[in-house]
Amino acid sequence: MIYILYAVLYGLHIAIPFSIRTEWTVLIVIALLRAVLKLGEQRTNHYIAFTLLAIIRDRVFQALRRLCPTKLEGRDKGDLISLITSDVELLEVFYVHTISPICIAFLVELIMVIFIGSYYWSLGLLALAAFVCVGVILPVIISKRSGNLGDELRADNGELATYMLESIRGLDETIQYGGGEKRLQNLTKKTIELSEKQSRLNKLTGVNLALANTFILFFDIAMLALSSVLYSRGDIGFDGLLIPLVALMSSFGPVTALANLGTTLQATVASGARVLAVIDEEPEIEDITGKKEIDFSGASLENVTFSYGGDTVLNNLSLTFPENKIIGIVGRSGCGKSILLKLLMRFWRANTGKVSVSDVSVEEINTANLCDMESYMTQETQLFKDTIAGNIRIGRLDASQEEIEDACKKASIHDFIMTLPKGYETKVGELGETLSGGERQRIGLARAFLHDAPFMLLDEPTSNLDSLNEAVILRSLKEEAQDKTVILVSHRISTVRIADEVIGMDEGRVS
Ligand SMILES: Nc1ncnc2c1ncn2[C@@H]1O[C@H](COP(=O)(O)OP(=O)(O)OP(=O)(O)O)[C@@H](O)[C@H]1O
Ligand SMILES: [Mg+2]
Structure with a gap:
């Protein structure tokens, strides 16, 4: 200019x-x-x-x-x-x-x-x-x-998105209990506020x-x-x-x-x-590296106390898990069975007492070493958007197709997978939520079998299964236990019956 x-x-x-x-x-x-x-x-x-x-x-x-x-x-x-x-x-x-x-x-x-x-x-x-x-x-x-x-x-935008997602996920409950009108009103209210x-x-x-x-x-x-x-x-x-x-x-x-x-x-x-x-933000648990690599030879808890906030979940708990044994754990819902497994995985840290694997405190074991020694099957199996084979391969990334099928046979899911149109290559995403609870659970189990670690931590592995599938899986577990230690958390008497020892937990103690 x-x-x-x-x-x-x-x-x-x-x-x-x-x-x-x-x-x-x-x-x-x-x-x-x-x-x-x-x-x-x-x-x-x-x-x-x-x-x-x-x-x-x-x-x-x-x-x-x-x-x-x-x-x-x-x-x-x-x-x-x-x-x-x-x-x-x-x-x-x-x-x-x-x-x-x-x-x-x-x-x-x-x-x-x-x-x-x-x-x-x-x-x-x-x-x-x-x-x-x-x-x-x-x-x-x-x-x-x-x-x-x-x-x-x-913030409102995020909240509206969460509300919408929740409404879609909870469609069945909303219809069953007649909450549709109320949800729609809320949705409209939130949308108007946002605009x-x-x-x-x-x-x-x-x-x-x-x-x-x-x-x-x-x-x-x-x-x-x-x-x-x-x-x-x-x-x-x-x-x-x-x-x-x-x-x-x-x-x-x-x-x-x-x-x-x-x-x-x-x-x-x-x-x-x-x-x-x-x-x-400071993490609760840090990754551990640089320690000596160890082999698995049993695990134990000594006087372990654990609480969330102020609520004591485990109270001065002492347990041993010897090699090549199946240990069943039973106890009422909420008594701390799942948290016991998470402590052994070092996902959480005990407030007092010592959690050890192979007589070494889990605080002194490399995180990767610990994960290699333990096959942890969570109570809820999370599936990823991938093929069935891909979902199971999570257990061990370099596994061959044969090893995957072998794990699936042990978990009694192989026959079901073979009935799917594309077999192991079927996308879980395409199936969406159409896989039943028991099918998901068996995929979770197949992962744990494939991981092939000497220490198996199974959180309610059979809760959604019929007795036929349960029997196949228990037989596989019994075979695995010849050279593995298995912790079997379960409410089912038929499942813990295969255990060498059954521990009852009550109020965070052994009963
Ligand atoms: N992240 C968390 N924050 C606070 N409290 C928790 C958390 N996770 C679990 N709890 C509480 O700790 C207690 C023990 O939980 P845990 O999952 O170990 O129970 P459980 O014995 O496995 O029960 P179930 O048989 O129903 O699976 C429960 O009272 C639960 O509400
Ligand atoms: Mg649990």
Whole structure:
């Protein structure tokens, strides 16, 4: 704009500081450079931002891995998903659309203030006031006015998504107990609240834009007035009247970009805080490495006490699990059977007492070593979106097809898999939730058999099975136990009957 103005001044026979040839050359070079620099700015910004994002994501995933399983147990999964997706995404906005615009605005406006000030010092001061107003004071006011509306919007959005998911998952229960109408009302209420908040945010953005434009107009007029006065007093020439005015009018771009930041700033900072909170959180259990590798030779608990918060679950419990034996564990629901297995896996840490494997405290065994020695079958089998074979191969990643089939035969699931259209290559995703509870359980068992560790920890392995399948599995277990130690947690008498010893647990003690 300024160089075009120089051309106009030249046309009006007013002296300009350089020849008209230089003027045209500079004009063309600037026009071309503008395009190249704009592209360069975007590319650099995005390169830096996405590199940083990759690092942040990596850090977040590392943190989540450190925190699992204990610190993630019981945490709102919807919130975790928002953290990994939208919070990290918002940081991209921060790096691309916040940091560099601030730097650009600072640099460009500084040059403009000096340039305008070179015509007359008070014009420079006025330009400075204009830039500070639009680029600093206005965004701060806007950010205060919008408060944590952006953050609330994110939270509400997550909550609505969770409610929707929960409603779909709990469809059967909702229909059975006639809760459809109530759910629909809640859904409508949440949606309306969300859209009201969104429209409040939109209104704020609109008002902000109007405010910024008003400020800009005001300063343009002030500049015209001031330069007119200076011109009439003869302090500046005609070029001094025109050029600072046009320079000011055409240089608000970088600071208006800052004014627009106001509404998102607090939400971005809140996202950053959440990401940092997860990265900084101390894990309950750290991975252990660098210890001597050991072989399995029995396990034991000595005077172990464990509690969640204030509730004691295990109370001074002592047990031994000798080699090549099946130990059955029975006890009422909630007496701490599952937690006993988790302590042996070192998923949790005992408050007092000692949990040992091969006479070494689990605190002194490499995590990978411990996982290799133990085949832990959880009470609920989690299936992943993969083929049946892929789902079972989780037990041992380098297992051959033959080994997988062998494990499935032991778990009494091979015949069922063979009836599926694509056999072992059937996608579990396609089956969705159509696999029955017993089928899932047997897939979990097949994983444990495939893992082929000397110490098997089975949490209710037969609770969903008919007696025919149970018999096949118990026979396999009996065979395995010739060179393996098995802990069999079960409510079923028919299952624990194969145990060499049955331990009854009550109130966290052996009964
Ligand atoms: N993450 C947790 N936070 C707080 N309390 C927990 C947590 N996990 C389990 N509990 C509590 O600890 C107690 C023991 O749980 P555990 O899962 O070991 O019971 P269980 O004997 O396996 O029961 P079931 O036979 O029903 O499987 C229960 O009262 C349970 O509510
Ligand atoms: Mg349990």
